[in-house]
Amino acid sequence: MKQMQALITGATSGIGMAIAKELSKRGWSLILTGRNQEKLLELKEPLPVPVEIFPLDLSKENAPFQLYDFCKGKRVDLLVNNAGFGVFGKFTETDLQEELELLSLNVRALHILTKLFLRDFKKRNSGRILNVASSAGFLTGPLLSSYYASKNYVVRLTLAIAEELRHDKSRVIVSLLCPGPVDTNFNNRAGVQFRVKALSPEEVAREAVFGVLTGKLLIVPGLSIKLGLLASRLLPEQLLSRILYYVQAAKQTAIPKK
Ligand SMILES: NC(=O)c1ccc[n+]([C@@H]2O[C@H](COP(=O)([O-])OP(=O)(O)OC[C@H]3O[C@@H](n4cnc5c(N)ncnc54)[C@H](OP(=O)(O)O)[C@@H]3O)[C@@H](O)[C@H]2O)c1
Structure with a gap:
């Protein structure tokens, strides 16, 4: 059987690393990227x-094109x-340069990567x-505004x-992974701490790989997040934003950023 190959961005930790390991168990060969070569x-x-x-910093202007060329x-x-x-x-207080990154x-x-690879596919x-x-991609995120907005875009x-x-009857599969809290380095970088039980990156990776390989469009790991997202649709937008402000504020922590 032909060996399948995956390109994974952000493979040096957390969900990306767990997806790399999960795919390797299934015999996939891998192209892995992240900034940390070691x-x-x-x-x-x-x-x-x-x-x-x-290794490359994908926030740099040419990096997505360099990665595509490498492949x-x-x-x-x-x-x-x-x-x-x-x-x-708060949006007025966060660092603009960090948000542009x-x-x-x-x-x-x-x-860019979606467009270039999808054209080939x-x-x-x-x-x-x-x-x-x-799951932030379906919500408004006071105190994590640019992050939530970026995930809404995705x-x-x-x-x-x-x-x-689907309309073009293409056999190409596109899947969307929407986890809730996952125990990774994400918190340290954002300077927050979850107040609810987080899933492990391995649990998320198992569902994600199974989902994309079986052609599932929307992959939401964990029953509580599925139910939470459903419930959020029943609330008026402004009330939901108010609740989410307090949910986010509770994540604030004195832990130093790594
Ligand atoms: N953890 C959660 O609760 C959670 C929930 C829902 C969705 N997600 C999403 O899951 C994805 C993975 O996050 P994670 O939770 O696994 O966090 P993580 O452990 O911090 O992993 C983030 C990955 O992104 C890479 N990365 C960061 N900046 C980069 C840059 N400028 N260029 C290239 N690579 C870069 C990191 O590698 P280097 O540092 O080596 O560059 C690392 O491999 C993210 O898109 C996140 O938004 C996370």
Whole structure:
């Protein structure tokens, strides 16, 4: 059987690393990226499948194009757009430069990679894309405003593309992963701490890989998050924002950023 290959962004920790391990168990070869070369090498070492690494900062202007060029001539069967981070704080007080980096990574890089790979996938009428959004992608996020807004972009973009593909009777699969809290380095970078039980990245990766390989469009790991999202649709938007302000404020913590 032909060996399948996945490209995963943000593979140096958390959900991306867990997806890399999950796919390697299924015999997929991997192209892994992230900024931290040492971590990529550490991850590659014990994996029982062919792994190439390509360290780069995807928030830089040319980086998504460099990554696409690196993959030219290597067949990619699955693109996992996973790299992303959050910035916590009041919109008037958060650092503009950090938010521009967030938009470059969470929105711009994902947009460019989705477009470039999807064009190739459409031409050959095969291939899969897993875009990692968040349950935040269906909500308004006071105190994490740019992060929530970026994930809303990912949700709407991916759902729209999926409908276009369905309409064109394309065999290309696009899936959207929308987890709630997951126990990763995300909190440290955003400077917050979850007040509810988080899923492990391994649990999320198992559902995500199963979902994208079985052609599921919307993957929401965990029953409580599924129910929470359903319930949020019943509330008026402004009331929901008020509740979410307090939910986010409770995440504020004195832990230093790593
Ligand atoms: N944790 C949660 O609760 C949660 C919930 C819903 C959705 N998500 C989403 O899941 C995805 C993965 O996050 P995670 O929770 O696994 O967090 P994480 O452990 O912090 O992983 C983030 C990954 O993104 C990479 N990354 C960050 N900045 C980058 C940059 N400028 N260029 C290239 N790569 C970069 C990091 O690698 P380097 O540091 O090596 O660059 C790391 O591999 C994100 O899109 C996040 O929004 C997370």
